[in-house]
Amino acid sequence: MIDKNYSNTEKLLHSSGKFRIKLGLERISAILELCGNPQDNLHVIHVAGTNGKGSVCTLTAEILKQSGYNVGLYTSPHIFKYNERFKVNGEDISDENFVRYISFVENLGKKHYLDLSEFEILTAAAFKYFYDKKVDFVVLETGLGGRFDATNVVKKPLITAITSISIDHKDRLGDTIEKITFEKAGIIKENVKCVVNANNLGKDTISSVASEKSVPIIFADKKVEIEFENGVNYAVFDGKKHEFALWGLHQCQNLSLVLKIAEELKKMDLKITEKSINTALKTAFIPARFQYDKKLNRIVDGSHNADAAVMLRKNLDFYFPNEHRVWIYGCLSTKEYDKVVNTLFRAGDDVFLNQFGNKLSVSAEEIYEKIDESLNIKFQKFYKTANILNYSNGKNLTIITGSFYMISELVSNI
Secondary structure, eight states: OOOOOHHHHHHHHHSTTTSSOOOOSHHHHHHHHHTTOGGGGSOEEEEEOSBSHHHHHHHHHHHHHHTTOOEEEEOOOOSSOGGGGEEETTEEOOHHHHHHHHHHHHHHHHHTTOOOOHHHHHHHHHHHHHHHTTOSEEEEEOSSOSTTOGGGGOSSOSEEEEOBOOOOOHHHHOSSHHHHHHHHGGGOOTTOOEEEETTOTTHHHHHHHHHHTTOOEEEEOOOOEEEEETTEEEEEETTEEEEOSSOSTTHHHHHHHHHHHHHHHHTTTOOOOHHHHHHHHHHOOOTTSSEEETTTTEEEEOOOSHHHHHHHHHHHHHHOTTSOEEEEEOOBTTSOHHHHHHHHOOTTOEEEEOOOSSTTBOOHHHHHHTSOGGGOOOEEEOOTTSOGGGTSSSSSEEEEESOHHHHHHHOSOO
């Protein structure tokens, strides 16, 4: 019998033995076989990488939607609810359907003694949901890595893409760019084009993997620039200014990749127009990725590794060079927070450090010990019970960053 209680379904996904990483394709392949292999009947654009996956997937899905197609979008992590990970034409899966599909996969797995992880259950449920919704395309974001990621059961995607590569998840993917890139490049399939930014740090490794599989690498080399005028963000390419809803200099690289994906999809006779691209640039939305709230003068950003911190700092210096900055920061012990904090904070900034509910959250004292003494930062602890509006009240620019887990606790409406 289907459990109709959403909170119970959440508890199941978080239960002991579920909420863990189990790389490998044996279990996900087995459960999808029992589901009738819905993934084999979907037209998939598969995206891997370290930073920028969410932006590339969201923009690609929005362009397809604005071109008149029914589009499924699978991303992770979520900020507030699991439903955010399954979208059709920009709409989250309903609570009722989420419970139905998760329960179906979990019960089927139990019946056949499959010890499925949280991500495997979610991925199998997503494929089944998108198949049942009869979507035209699925834009699919890898969870971790690529080679052994549960999403990599797709045998022949329409196209693959690899976003920027940097050091992250060293315990799982390796401690060098080459090792990490090799894992990400695991989504490359024989005779399926792979789109990569021309300046990708891992392009040599990607090219090597692609060569072994007779795959043409398509380099995204269109120059995209960001201009900010009178509070409006623009992407500039092909000699034109396009209003762009996603803020951040890092979106130059992401958008260049997306435009090349769109160009390759057009070669497959998809009806993508300049108008649909322009509309998508205005309507795309991604929470907690340099998300600015003008009324509160607040930025929410999920930067959690060293490269993302460098980009966050560049974005702040570009958009708000002269504003006093108030930080609310917390992170997991698995991250290189010593590098992150010394990249982000300036002398004179107000810094509030937060130890949030996750068991891997670092204490405020531990983070403070890693801050360069020359910055002369005086920190205060930030407590979950505090009223966040006291800090993001419009007077000073407030930046909430470091962990999606923390953001979900502190920010109730995004």
